[in-house]
Amino acid sequence: MARWRGCWRAAGGALVRVLLVWAVSTLTLLVLARILPDFRLQSADGDSVTRVGLTAAWGAGAFGLLTALVWPVVVRALLLVPALVLGLLVFFLNGSLLLMALSLIPDDRGAAAAPQTAVVVAAVMSAVASATSTALAVRDDEAYRRRLYRLAARRRRRRGPPPGGGPGLVFLQLDGVGYGVLRRAAADGLMPTVAGWLEHSHRVMPWRTDWSSQTGASQLGILHGSNHDVPAFRWYEKDTGEVMVCNRPTSAAELQRRAVARTRDGGLLSLDGASRGNLFSGGADQLALVLSVAARRGRANRSRAGYFAYFSDPANAVRTALSFVAEAGREVGQSLRSRLRAEHPRVARGGLYPLIRAFATVVERDVVVSAVIGDLLAGRSAVYADLVAYDEVAHHSGPHGRDTDRVLARLDRSLALIARVAEHAPREYRFVLLSDHGQSPGETFLSRYGLALEDLVRAGCGLPVSRRAGRTRSGAEARAAVLAALHRPVEEDGEEARSGSGSDPVVLASGNLGLISFPDLPGRATRRRIERAYPALLPTLAGHPGVGFLLVDGEVLGPGGASARLDVPGAAEELLAAFGPGAADAVRRTDSFPHVADVMVNSAYDPRAGTVHAFEEQIGSHGGLGGEQGRPFLMWPTDLSQPDPELVGAEAVHEVLRRWLREHDGPQVPLPALPAMTPLPEDSRPDDHRPQDRRLEADSSGTLPSAPGPVPDETR
Incomplete structure (x- = not known):
């Protein structure tokens, strides 16, 4: 009996919330009809106040029903549209649904004079409805918890009980956040969730x-x-060009x-894992926004289905679109x-x-957080x-400052939301935070010295350089060094020196980090071969004040x-001491790679200021x-x-995470030990780029909204 009373109480509460959202939407429609000159909710001859109110209620109800029924179908039809384009289409789609809803009002009492007006009205109504739903859910914490539990129970019935009895592990990578940045953000109150955990x-x-301190390698x-x-x-x-x-x-x-073939293992997430927003799948069965499967076509590739699951809720779509524009x-x-x-x-x-930037900081964040909640x-x-x-923001604004502080604060709110939802999950979870690299500040090489690395290399090779580089002091000095090494007079008229033959x-x-390769020199070029072909190149590079060191064939x-x-x-070790402990070992490891460049160039580094000179246009680089940039963090x-x-x-780090999975008995089946690594033969590259492990042929899962509001009863 108590169970039935609880069901009736929950149903009654849901009905009240629906009626309240409907009422607020009706009032919003009336206000918009009042303030927008080309939007009306009455006939040309005029109507009574009661009639206008009924018309507004009819229009609000029709719009809500259409968004619930038609929106998921439209978004699924547009799943193949690039994600950024889909985000920008949100306003157009919402406006179209509103025009459809107004056309259903009897006697032509609902009309919008222009499509742009419908877009504005639809956006405002969706935002108000979303805010009202969220406010009601916040006030009714018990209803929010019941809905989370109900959705979790439904998911468990569909896919069975969670494998393994131990807690699950959630690895959240804060891309580019260095150890020092995290510590400072927690101490300064920018990241209270992280501070509380610590x-x-x-x-x-x-x-x-490793030497390659970037997301791909890490x-x-x-x-x-x-890697x-x-x-x-x-x-x-x-070998491939x-x-x-x-x-x-x-x-x-x-x-x-290549990594799967080398390790003979699918990856960290091979058993009941999910990969969200990553470059690689990790062997997970559940994928969303994973780049390594994005190149495949057909039904097997649904890595972008995470966008569908998120944008199928029009309130999510409008909220994210508004945040996109604001960002x-x-x-x-x-x-x-x-x-x-x-x-x-x-x-x-x-x-x-x-x-x-708006896509990386808003759209991708919302979709990934939503997928993790699911x-x-x-x-x-x-x-x-x-x-x-x-x-993304630190590359252009620098790793320290007000711009990046705001991003860190928003990331912390995302962590808090995920942790809050975890309290309602069917199993206990442990959260591991980590980063793949940090960021080092500094003026770009081009800004500091007036020429790009390519200009310097071309000058050292006796090739034409851009006029901009030729006019700068660094460019002129480099060109003069080339001409002197080639026993040619320095040309005062600005005529660039040209090489003989070859590409x-x-x-x-x-x-x-810069990489120089010579297609005309087969295999990895030795120092002697480079000096024979381009006698001034290596002295020009090594002697430049913006270059820290070169690696040339060991x-x-x-x-x-x-x-x-x-x-x-x-x-x-002595030569590279200024670049920190382990620098020589990192360079030594890279030197053993089959595809290391003929000349590897690391920019100069100022240990006192901690600055480097990026060869790309980035004032925060790695x-x-x-x-x-070489000191990310691991928090457990x-x-x-x-x-x-x-x-x-x-x-x-992979070995540590794998050990933690074993300790917490995430999967009941023991994870295989990592075999000894052996290099791949030169001819092992297949004709296509499909992963060879069947566990990498994965599908995506349904997700939940990322806003701390009511969770839908059913998601795809």
Whole structure:
């Protein structure tokens, strides 16, 4: 009997909430009809107040019903549309639904003179309805809890009981947040959730990245246990003539395939795992916004279905769209303020960047958080999610300052929301926070010295350089050094020196790490072959004040003619001492990669200021050695085993996370031990980029809204 009373009480409460939202929507429609000149809710001859009110109620009810029934179908039909375009279509779709709803009002009493008016009315109504629902849920905590439990029970019935009896593990990666940044944000009150965990339940420590301190190398090592032969974010492979880029879907798929073949294991998340917003799948069955499967076509690839699950709720869509517009406007304002204050250093932040920033800090965050919430309520054993907001903003605003502080505060609110929902999950969860790298500040190489790395390389090779570089002091000095080395007179008229024959070198940048490859020199070029082909190049690079050191075929070249062989004990350690402990070992490991560039260039580093010079247009950068970029963090609950005091490399972090999964008995089946690593043969590359492990052919799961409001009774 008590159970029936509880059901009737819950049903009555839900009905009251629906009626209240309907009433508020009706009032909103009346107000909009009053203030918008080309929007009306009455016939041309005029109507009574009662008749206008009934018309508004009819229109609000029809709009609510259409958004509940039609919106999910429309979003599913648009699932193949690029995610950014889908986010921008939200307003148009909502406006179209409102026009449909108004057309259902009898006697043509509802009409909008222009489509743009319908867009405005629909956006306001959706936002008001969402805010009202959220306010009602906040006031009724018991109703909120009952709905969460009901949804969790429904998910358990569909997929059975959670495998394993132990707590699940949620790995949340705060992309680009260094150890020092996290510590400062917690101490200054920017991240109260993180501060509370550190005070009561968690510990934190730094770990050391590989030389390639960027998401591609770190996340591949963390999720798949191997980042062998990933020398940078982008690099040229002579055997195929291709440029590999870690955030390119085909490259990510190939890197994941290589890692799986090398370790002979699907990855960290192979057993009942979920991968959200990552470059790689980690072997998870449940995927959303995973780049390594985005290049595949067909029904098997539903990595973007996370967008559908989120945007199928029109309230979510409108809320995220409004936040998207607000974030883009915030970026424009912050960029203008930085320019007016003549802040230094700074980079250009125009063009499409405000939209890209808004997508990374709003759309991707909301969808990923929503997917993680769905995983918690589904009781999955292991979840790994990447939140990229800080990294994107820090590249253009710098890793320290008001812009990034606001992003850290919003990330902390996302952590708090996930932790709150975990209280209603069908199993207990432990939260592990970590980052893949940090960020080092500094003026760009181009801004500081007036020429790009490519200009310097071309000058050192005797190739034409841009006129901008030729006019700068650094460019002129480099060109003069080339001409002197080639025994040619310095040309006073600005005529650039030209090389004889052969193709141009391939110059790529990964933060403050540069890569130079010579397609005409087969295999990895030795120092002697490079000096024979381009006699002035290596002295020009090593002697430039913006260059810290070079790696050329097992030899490190520094300023002032200094050099050290990596196979001579202690020599490289002394030459690279300024770049921190373990720098020589990191360079030595990269030197062993099959696809390391002919010349690897690390920018200069100022240990006192902690600054580097990015070869890309970034005032907060990562990718090489020097400063905070190589000191990410690992934060774990105290009831997990203590990691080694010195964690070096992403592969070592993988071993720690794998051990924690065993300890908490996430999956009942023991995780396989990681076999010894053996290099892949040169001809092992398949014709396509599909992963060879069937566990990587995964589908995506339903998700929940990311706002702390009522959770839908059913999600796809």
